[in-house]
Amino acid sequence: MTPDQSLSSYDYHLPPERIAQTPVTPRDRSRLLVLDSPTSFQHQRFYQLVDWLQPNDLLVMNNTKVIPARLHGRKTTGAPVEVLLLEEKSAHIWLALVKPGKRFTLGSEVVFTAPNDLSQTLKATVTDRDPETGGRFLEFQLPANQSLWSVLDEFGEIPFPPYVTDSEAAPDQYQTIYADTPGAVAAPTAGLHFTPDLFEQLDQKGINTTFVTLHVGVGTFRPVEVEDITAHDMHYEWIDVPAETIEKIRETKAKGGRVIAVGTTVVRSLEGMAAASRGELQPFRGRTNLFIYPGYQWQVVDGLITNFHLPKSSLLMLVSALISRERLLAVYQEAIAQEYRFYSFGDAMLILPEAKYFSSQGL
Structure with a gap:
């Protein structure tokens, strides 16, 4: 068993005061840690996202809506x-x-x-x-x-995560502004940072958007309980990758654009679709239990917007598959030192395609 396959290798200490209890207002004033190369990063604000994306890039978002569960x-x-x-x-x-x-x-x-x-x-x-x-x-x-x-x-009431224990957030602050398909019990939190003004700026720059649906359920948060993570069984979750989204992905890749997933649920949807279609880009509605960890061969996703995740979680392993476990944990230590806000109501990271490959030269 290699370190990348060991559950204990995905542990880190987070001071309790770094767990965000209430989101910032406006949404796009949250902080954004940009990984722009294998060795560098930039401290930004989320509204500056438009500066890091290129015309013909495609943002893929999860339009699920949290129910009063x-x-x-x-x-x-x-x-x-x-x-x-x-x-x-x-x-x-x-x-x-x-x-x-x-x-x-x-x-x-x-x-x-x-x-x-x-x-x-x-x-x-x-x-x-x-x-x-x-x-x-x-x-x-x-x-x-x-x-x-x-x-x-x-x-019912909108369920905040269990680590949100002293929040002043209103229920609608735990919904993305584009949520329109009810069924989730937790929000796709990477999308919480978007505002109408930011969408307008993205559109003006020629950055496209499209949607998938994954109703966030127990599978996303179920703890990994085996030391050998390759023995972990992911819970099935239902996904919908419609024909319109497939067409936009094809057009993006044909023009040399980049497919940027907004959140780990979008990653699971797109890569789950590819797994079910044997690497092809095809519309897909069905269930996936795809478990992504280091060594995974990426099929669709080029870059990722994501929040900061819990220690030893499958989400941490998924992001590690994109930039390596060593670099991700080093970046997390930088975020803690710079007092970033963690978890659902916290700040975000942008992992650009240029940062996908790990270098031992530093962060």
């Missing part, structure tokens, strides 16, 4: 419980992460109350356990012609 309720015994909806499995039945798990025994009933109208209630029954996620299948008691989607806004 966190519900608070009580068992019929009165004990408080919480669920995080993950995925609709069939009519009225959802897979959910639950806590405390011991209270969600098979057959038990949970009653949820609408936060803004205590007279409204919603009941669900635990029908099964999911061994893959450790979650539960909940069957919600609704009229046959009504789905849970129609009442989610009344009973």
Whole structure:
């Protein structure tokens, strides 16, 4: 097992005060660490992104929208419980992460109350356990012609990540401004930095945009728990890479432009599409469990915009596959020293294609 295959090689210490609790305003005033060569980097602001991209470049974004997936309720015994909806499995039945798990025994009933109208209630029954996620299948008691989607806004709340414990952020600050396809339980956070003004500047420079959909779920955040990371099984996630996006990628590459993924979910969508199509550029709708770590052979993506990720996470491994684990960890130490803000509400990195290859000469 090489160091790149060892889980402990992806660890780093992050001072707790570096975990961003509230995003900056305006969104594009966040900081941007630009890796512009194998050995150099630049400290910028996100609104300066336009200066680092070229005409005919293509930004690919994830248009998923975070749903009000966190519900608070009580068992019929009165004990408080919480669920995080993950995925609709069939009519009225959802897979959910639950806590405390011991209270969600098979057959038990949970009653949820609408936060803004205590007279409204919603009941669900635990029908099964999911061994893959450790979650539960909940069957919600609704009229046959009504789905849970129609009442989610009344009973649920937008779920902030567990490390965001003292935030002043409004729920819409945890949505990209282009989110339009509901289904995620977490935001594709690299896209949170974009503003209408920045999009206008990108358009004026001839930088194109297009979209994929990956509903961010448990697979993105599931911890890697085996020391040999090659033995880690990624959870499947559903992706949609439409024909329009494929055509734009083809046009970009034909003109010598660069495909820049906005976030790791876009990387997984585009590279997952390529894996499913055996390296071809083809529209794809389906599931992927692609796990990207150093040694991966890139098929579509040239560059990446991404936030700073948790130690020992599959996301850290994915970015390491682009610029090497050694360089990424060195860059993270620089970001910590310069007091960058980490994780979902934090600052961003831009990895340009020229920085994809590692050099031992420094950052």
